[in-house]
Amino acid sequence: MAQIRIENLRKDFGTFNAVKSSTFTIEDGEFFMLLGPSGCGKTTTLRMMAGLELPSAGEIYIDGEEVGMKPASQRDIAFVFQMFALYPHMNVGKNISYPLRSQGMPKAQIKKKVHEIAEILGITDILNKPVGGLSGGDRQRVALGRAIVRDPKAFFMDEPLGALDAEFREHMSEELRALHDRMGATTVYVTHDQLEAMQMGDKIVVMNHGVVEQFGVPQDIYDWPATKFVAQFIGSPPMNFLNFKGVAGNGATSVMLGETQVQMPEILQGAKGNLSFGIRPEHIRLDDAAPFRGRVTATEYLGTTQIVLLDTPNGAIKARVASSDVVRVGSTTGLTFDPRTVTIFDDHSGKALLSQANQGVLAHG
Template sequence: MAEIRIKNLHKRFADFTAVRDSSLLLEDGKFIVLLGPSGCGKTTTLRMIAGLEYPTSGQILLDGEDVTFLRPRQRDIAMVFQLFALYPHMGVRANLEFPLRNEGLSRTEIDRRIRDVAGILRIEHLLGQRIGGLAGGDRQRVALGRAIVRQPKAFLMDEPLGTLDAEFREVMCVELRKLHDRLKTTTVFVTHDQNEAMSLADTIVVMNKGEILQADDTDGIYNFPSCLFVAGFIGRPAMNLLPLAFGVTDGDGTARFQDAEVAIPTMRASASHAVLGVRPEHIDLLPAGQGVPARINYCEYFGSHWVADLESPLGTLKAVAPKDQRPVQGEAVGLRLHTERLVLFDRKTELLMASDSTLQHQPGMRHG
């Protein structure tokens, strides 16, 4: 196991900056997910940790040792790629044996490690088969096995579930988390899929345009997003972001819109322009005449719940309703926002504003 620390990491490709002055502590034994849209810098960050790319500037420390410019084989880190990177001309056992033979381990030790890993991943029945005849999920297990069998200080995974179908991805998410809980090896996992991130991570690191925007546990990322981008990126449907007409002043307990007011947590800062954030599941639909007036534009059914798109004095927003409370298109309703669940952002800086509720949150890890 290993603690990984990156300091002021910066990577440029000609005139394009892929990673911008990033600092982050990846705690020993944790499952850390780098999450963000395509091109945000997450894979480049992972490749620099692995030694497949060298940074333009900055430092990478592995258990306190500066490994910034060491080759991959000098870092004692194992990688798992999206496309498996298995040797197709070899069988399953030979793929698992390959890194161990390169280390010069004895036959007894090689057999012991393969037996242990095959048992963990439940691939004992595949050891005699060829790679070409395996299904995608089985290939992924073999790729994981080849990484695990080395017993490295850390695992680095670059969208390893990206080629699997949706159902099997869910199965593999569960298996990966179980595996991590058993091995307790520091794991850095790259994905653009927030469902994978939320189900796997101890800590999620959200990136955009080469910058780390927030590093926090899943509760913090979801309920206390650090900025407007994180608020809009996390959640399906995403957080409602509603610009206030009159702003918020220090200590004020009311958010004012053109034709409505909403109670909010006590603020610890002031902003001449603010944006109110509220998750769709933190809005209750009431009978017409109660709460904030609204009208249903349309609704979607998801089996366990409904999502209603609404027009109101607060703006256009979405709310989640129980499956037995079917919204009706065109119907007039009232809205009640859960005051204790609301967050506000400064419209100018796009950053989360301090309030009683945000100050109660203790993040598991922050970048910087």
């Protein structure tokens, strides 16, 4: 197992800059998520770490060794692709054992190792079956078995569950995380699914347009997004933004939304101009006595909770409230916000203002 360190990593394809000076560290044994929309640079970053692409600039360290210009074969890593990439003319056991046979390992040792891996993955009963007739889940287990059989320093996975249906994908994500915990392996996992990243990851890098927007543990990224992009990309529904124009100066503990003064954590690094008041749906409460008002335009029933859509003078927002709350479409209600959870964003830069609440996250993000 190994620590992986990325410093000022960049990748250009002609005049197109796919990855722009990324820097982060993956600690030994972490399950690390590279998260972002299609085209954000996450797969390109993974491929550079694996040696399938050479960086245009920057350094890649695996277990303390700089490997940026070394081929994949010299990095002692294993790569799991989205589409499995199994050998169709070989059965399950031969697919798993292929890396060991390529290394010239003795047959008895190979057999023992393959059976150990098959037991971990729960596929001992299909070792002699051809891979062509297997289900998507079993094919993915075989691909994982071929990767882990070598005991590499790190596992790199490029959306390995992307080809599975939603129900089985959730089941396999639980299995993958449990497998990681048993092996204590350093795992780097690419996904565009923020729920998958939040569920599985120890740490997450959120990327957009080749830039690392934020890096940290899932709860910090959810609670204290560094940018409006992260706030919108993480969460279902995402964070609300109420737009206002004015000043959120150093030391301020409230802002004016229209004619209503709304509390927030103390601002440590102020801004003025076009700003956004960020609040998660679950931190909004419906209160008829509150001065800040909104008109209910729709509701979405979700079982124990419901999402209430409202129009306000500062923009449309969503509130997550108990399904037992009586809410009538077309009615007007007051809204209160948990002041401890508010983030103010500068619309020009897209960045969160440093506050007393988020400084422990953003100062080190």
